[in-house]
Amino acid sequence: MSLVPVTWNVETRENIKWSVPLGAETYSSPVVASGKVFIGTNNEHSYVKEHSATEDVSCLLAFEELSGKFLWHASNLKLPSGQAEDWPNLGICSTPYCEGDRVWYVTNRAEVMCLDAEGFHDGENDGPVKNELLSGQDHADIVWRFDMLAKLGVKPRHATNCSVTCLGDRLFVVVSHGAEGTKAEGARPEVPSFLCLDKRTGQLLWVDASATPGVLQCHWSSPCVFEAGGQWQVVMGGGDGWV
Numbered sequence: 001m002s003l004v005p006v007t008w009n010v011e012t013r014e015n016i017k018w019s020v021p022l023g024a025e026t027y028s029s030p031v032v033a034s035g036k037v038f039i040g041t042n043n044e045h046s047y048v049k050e051h052s053a054t055e056d057v058s059c060l061l062a063f064e065e066l067s068g069k070f071l072w073h074a075s076n077l078k079l080p081s082g083q084a085e086d087w088p089n090l091g092i093c094s095t096p097y098c099e100g101d102r103v104w105y106v107t108n109r110a111e112v113m114c115l116d117a118e119g120f121h122d123g124e125n126d127g128p129v130k131n132e133l134l135s136g137q138d139h140a141d142i143v144w145r146f147d148m149l150a151k152l153g154v155k156p157r158h159a160t161n162c163s164v165t166c167l168g169d170r171l172f173v174v175v176s177h178g179a180e181g182t183k184a185e186g187a188r189p190e191v192p193s194f195l196c197l198d199k200r201t202g203q204l205l206w207v208d209a210s211a212t213p214g215v216l217q218c219h220w221s222s223p224c225v226f227e228a229g230g231q232w233q234v235v236m237g238g239g240d241g242w243v
Contacts, residue, residue: 059073073138106164126143177192178239194223
């Protein structure tokens with residue numbers, strides 16, 4: 001049996017069920033879960049109505065899987081420290097992790113976020129975070145937030161966005177900690193390079209800083225989890241050149 005390649009055409013919409021515009025730069029990958037499509041980008045196409053398209057806003061977008069209908073966004077302004085820590089126009093680079101009615105990802109401001117996949121469309125405000133600045137139908141319902149800058153003293157380098165992974169109730173995050181220069185001058189060696197959170201509550205369970213003292217510029221890896229010889233392992237690629 002020979003396979004016939006499927007052709008598609010954006011202008012005529014041949015073999016395209018739906019399409020939506022994204023930001024000027026998009027580095028996140030789409031994830032389909034809970035009947036929705038989630039992807040990180042920037043605000044070039046003004047999904048975040050509270051800000052103009054000329055403002056540099058990073059956002060995670062949620063669309064209806066069947067129709068492409070826009071559902072809600074989670075948005076963040078850039079860090080005030082400038083491009084050394086938060087490179088312009090990158091948007092949300094983190095590919096979200098989805099499970100059940102929860103979505104986890106890392107913002108451009110080095111925050112690990114847990115969101116309700118339904119947003120506020122279910123008429124509820126889930127989790128301990130009840131004071132979202134934006135809480136209309138177009139906005140994300142934040143369940144919990146873990147601020148790595150405030151709690152761990154992280155100094156990000158260009159982009160703080162690993163893509164998190166999970167095993168059971170444990171959420172694993174590679175911390176984009178580094179500093180200016182080619183040898184990370186000024187990087188605090190005690191700041192974690194790797195951490196684990198309780199995915200339900202955002203509680204910090206453990207940290208590891210073994211890759212930080214020798215970091216060349218920053219840690220940009222994403223973690224992975226696998227089983228070998230009956231032992232579960234979680235692995236990161238360190239910014240010091242070691243796995």
